[in-house]
Each structure stands twice: as C-alpha cells, then as structure tokens.
Amino acid sequence: MTDAPPLALTGRLFDGETLWPHATVLMREGRVLDVGADLAVPDGTRVLDAGPDGTILPGLVDLHVHARPHYARWFPAAGVTTVRDAGGSLDVLTELRALAAAGEGPRVFGAGTILDGPESIFQHFGEGVLGEVGDRRAGAWTVRDTREAAAAVDALAAAGVDTVKLYEQLSPEAYGAAVRRAREHGLPVMTDLGTRWTxxxxxxxVDALEALGLGVRTVEHASGFALAFRRLGFDPETQFPDEATLDRFARALVEAGAVLVPTLSVHEGLRQARRADLEALPNGDHAGEVADSLRAMWDGLHAATAQSRPAADWDTRLAATLTRRVLDLGGQVGAGTDTPAGVDNLPGGGLHAELVHLVTLAGLSPTEALRAATGTAGRVLAGQEGPTVGVLRPGAHADALIVEGDPTRDLTATRRLRVVVRAGRMWV
Incomplete structure (x- = not known):
C-alpha cells in the first residue's frame, strides 16, 4: 500500500445495493465521506474516473474462507478486501489481523477456533489440530457437554472473535448451550453441519432445521439439510427433496432471519471431472511455492474423490436450488467460497468464480449475485452501526474497486480489475 491524499472515484457506481448511472464517492482517512451524483470535490483530492466503460464497486466480501498468512495478500489483489475467516487457530487469526492492520491483507472477521465434539474429523488432520478449550494453536476445540460449550464460547469471546463456528459432531445439548452463550455475548453463530458428500x-x-430453530445466523454450504431430509423420512441416497420439502427448508431459513452461504465453488469443484480454468481468474497465474502446494493438494483430492462425485452433485443441486428459493421468498444469500478447501478453489480469485456459479447454477441475476458479495455480505458482518464493508455509503470503510465493464450485465467484468482501493489507499 502507498500513502495517498483524499480520494474521489467518479463514474458508474454499484454501491452494494443499487446501480447509479453516474456518481462520485469521496473518501478521506480510510472512510467514505460522501456519495452523490453531484458532489463537489475538495481541492487537492486525487480523482479517479471510471470512464464510460468502467464501474465502481465496493470491495468484495468472501463470507467463508480459511485464510493463512502466506496467501493473505492474494485476497485484496483479487479485489476481495474483506473476508470472514470460518475457522482456524486463534494464533493464526491474530496473525491475519496484524497483516490487515498493516495493510498487507484483507479485513478479517474471524471465527477463530471451531467447536466440535470428541469424535471430530479434525482428530485425523494431524497432531495439535484438535485441542482442548483454550488452546490457541488448535484449529478446533473438543466440546463434550454444556459446561464445556459455555466455557468455549466464553474463551472465544475473550479472544475477540467476531462469530462462533459450530461444527458437525457437537451433541444437541452442547450445540444449544453454545448458541445460547454466544447470544449472551452478542456473537452471531455460523454453522457447518455436514453435507451428503461429507x-x-x-x-x-444436529440438522439444519434444529440449528435454525436455535437461532444460528448463517448456514454454510447448505449443510444440515441432507440430515433433515432423512429425518423427515426420505432417503438422500436415492431421493432428492420434492418441491414441498424444498419450500419447507427455504422458509425455515427465511423465517429464522438466517443467511444461506451456499459456497457453490466447493461443491462444484468436487462434483466435476473436468478441472476449472484458474488462469481466467485473478491470481490464477500465480507461480511459486504457495501456488504449487495448493495445486498439489487439489490434484490429490480430485483423484481421491472421483467415486464420490454423485454425492457432491446432489449437494450442489440442493445448495443451488435453495439459493434461488430463499431469495424468491425474500430471504438473504451471501457469497462465500470455502477457499482453499475442495478442488481448484482459489484464494481471492475464487470469489469471482462463485459469482458466476450463483448465476449459472442457482439462477441469480448478475445484480443479485453482486449483492451476495457486497451489500448482503456487509449486513452479515454488520455491527450496531450497520454495514461498514460491502457498501459504498457515508461512514463505510473506503474499500472500492474500479472494473472494466458493467458487472450488473456481465459478471466477468469483476475479473477485469483496474483499481483496488483498500482503506482509502491504492493497493499495489
């Protein structure tokens, strides 16, 4: 990042909710000062004009990542100026926040350590990944009962997390206790309850209907609905939810005021025999040790999961169908990728693929998809003052993009980045 004077962006503007034919966004000291069609620009302001073919956007938000310091810069470089980190050790979260404060990474809203039961899948991920409550180096904590659930949420709150992540194998009693304790701390809950493929x-x-009844804020991957489907008397191995069941699931999300984060990118990568064209995405041409290690991980997973693609296809269809139905019922859908999990799920650049998946797989309009990664994502992360990311309005963080083209008509325009502004400064 470089020092910069006050900044004004002028041209066609998508502010996170609506499209302005022409507007000016005035930024000062890392915040948006004003937005309007006929703003007077103070002397000494640096002005960037999007021109007749460009569009100004808020910095994009990825609501589901597993970021690591060694690729933190990949996110802003791809126009993703804010992420919600969906689980990792508290030590890693501290590193990511330090990079953000130094202008070397995206803004980070973090869950910190995931809470799971004693039979957690994380016990197979290597020594130290699954630990006891309070272990700052562990990616997940073992929670056995309601007492440990409350203590774990207390520890996360004391560590300053922004959300609490509840995982698959928590007992119903511990799960409910964690949600209640999170509510006492004013912390939202995000949840991954497993899919047919996982x-x-x-x-x-715990299934999705139970979690929504308890008051979770976001359901990740459309998880927990396969289990709910089976508990309703169906067989997910041979049946797909009918219209009435799909409507029941979508209404449960909407009536709970919860946000669906379908992460179509992780589903899509697992169900497809063909590999994604990463070079079409920002960061897709990266070389070096980090890029090589990610590609090796994806190659191995793709080969190892070939027999599981029918289950991943089922999960993709469910997530995509619920996405459209939730919006039709007046609910909310947020954009997330689960990067780098899955196959070819690129940090930063993968969010641009997710936007297209929301259109091609779920039937969203380009504008609806953009809202999922801007205004709606900002509301998911908002505090009492309202959204400060994912929007361009007075008081918001001064994170913005100028892209070539009009992404409300052609979503691939988000990939044609001309300018990335992070905290009112040009990203370099």
Missing part, C-alpha cells in the same frame, strides 16, 4: 449423514448430530 459427514452430514454419517456423523452429524
């Missing part, structure tokens, strides 16, 4: 039918204890 452990949603073999190991998960």
């Amino acid at each position: 452990r949603g039918l073999s190991a998960a204890r």
Whole structure:
C-alpha cells in the first residue's frame, strides 16, 4: 500500500445495493465521506474516473474462507478486501489481523477456533489440530457437554472473535448451550453441519432445521439439510427433496432471519471431472511455492474423490436450488467460497468464480449475485452501526474497486480489475 491524499472515484457506481448511472464517492482517512451524483470535490483530492466503460464497486466480501498468512495478500489483489475467516487457530487469526492492520491483507472477521465434539474429523488432520478449550494453536476445540460449550464460547469471546463456528459432531445439548452463550455475548453463530458428500449423514448430530430453530445466523454450504431430509423420512441416497420439502427448508431459513452461504465453488469443484480454468481468474497465474502446494493438494483430492462425485452433485443441486428459493421468498444469500478447501478453489480469485456459479447454477441475476458479495455480505458482518464493508455509503470503510465493464450485465467484468482501493489507499 502507498500513502495517498483524499480520494474521489467518479463514474458508474454499484454501491452494494443499487446501480447509479453516474456518481462520485469521496473518501478521506480510510472512510467514505460522501456519495452523490453531484458532489463537489475538495481541492487537492486525487480523482479517479471510471470512464464510460468502467464501474465502481465496493470491495468484495468472501463470507467463508480459511485464510493463512502466506496467501493473505492474494485476497485484496483479487479485489476481495474483506473476508470472514470460518475457522482456524486463534494464533493464526491474530496473525491475519496484524497483516490487515498493516495493510498487507484483507479485513478479517474471524471465527477463530471451531467447536466440535470428541469424535471430530479434525482428530485425523494431524497432531495439535484438535485441542482442548483454550488452546490457541488448535484449529478446533473438543466440546463434550454444556459446561464445556459455555466455557468455549466464553474463551472465544475473550479472544475477540467476531462469530462462533459450530461444527458437525457437537451433541444437541452442547450445540444449544453454545448458541445460547454466544447470544449472551452478542456473537452471531455460523454453522457447518455436514453435507451428503461429507459427514452430514454419517456423523452429524444436529440438522439444519434444529440449528435454525436455535437461532444460528448463517448456514454454510447448505449443510444440515441432507440430515433433515432423512429425518423427515426420505432417503438422500436415492431421493432428492420434492418441491414441498424444498419450500419447507427455504422458509425455515427465511423465517429464522438466517443467511444461506451456499459456497457453490466447493461443491462444484468436487462434483466435476473436468478441472476449472484458474488462469481466467485473478491470481490464477500465480507461480511459486504457495501456488504449487495448493495445486498439489487439489490434484490429490480430485483423484481421491472421483467415486464420490454423485454425492457432491446432489449437494450442489440442493445448495443451488435453495439459493434461488430463499431469495424468491425474500430471504438473504451471501457469497462465500470455502477457499482453499475442495478442488481448484482459489484464494481471492475464487470469489469471482462463485459469482458466476450463483448465476449459472442457482439462477441469480448478475445484480443479485453482486449483492451476495457486497451489500448482503456487509449486513452479515454488520455491527450496531450497520454495514461498514460491502457498501459504498457515508461512514463505510473506503474499500472500492474500479472494473472494466458493467458487472450488473456481465459478471466477468469483476475479473477485469483496474483499481483496488483498500482503506482509502491504492493497493499495489
């Protein structure tokens, strides 16, 4: 990042909700000062004009990532100026926040350590990944009962997390206790309850309908609905939800005021025999040790999961169908990728693929998809003052993009980045 004077962006503007034919966004000291069609620009302001073919956007928000310091810069470089980190150790979250404060990474809203039961899948991820409550180096904590659930949420709140992540194998009693304690701390809950492809039918204890009844804020991956489908008397191995069941699931999300984060990118990568064209995405041409390690991980997973693609296809269809139905019922959908999990799920650049998946797989309009990564995402992360990311309005963080083209008509325009502004400064 470089020092910069006050900044004004002028031209066609998508502010996170609506399209302005022409507007000016005035930024000062890292915040948006004003937005309007006929703003007077103070002397000494640096002016960037989007021109007749460009569009100004808020910095994009990825609501589901597993970021690591060694690729933190990839996010702003791809126009993703804010992420919600969906689980990792508290030590890693501290590193990511330090990079953000130094202008070396995206803004980070973090869950910190995931809470899961004693039979957690994380016990197979290597020594130290699954630990006891309070272990700052562990990616997940073992929670056995209601007392430990409350203590774990207390510890996360004391560590300053922004949300609490509840995982598949928590007992119903511990899960409910964690949600209640999070509410006492004013912390939203995000949840992954497993899918048909993962452990949603073999190991998960709580289904999506139960979680929504308890008051979770976001349901990730459309998880927990495969288990709910089975508990309604169906067989997910041979049946797909009918219209009435799909409507029941979508209404449960809307009536709970919860946001669906479908992460179509992780589903899509697992169900497809063909590989994604990463070079079409920002960061897709990266070389070096980090890029090589990610590609090796994806290659191995793609080969190892070939026999599981029918289950991943089922999960993709469910997530995509619920996405459209939730919006039709007046609910909310947020954009997230689960990067780098899955196959070819690129940090930063993958959010641009997710936007297209929301259109091609779920039937959203380009504007609806953009809202999922801007205005709606900002509301998911908002405090009492309202959204400060994902929008361009007075008081918001001065994070913005200028892209070539009009992404409300052609979503691939988001990939044609001309300018990235992070905290009122040009990203370099």
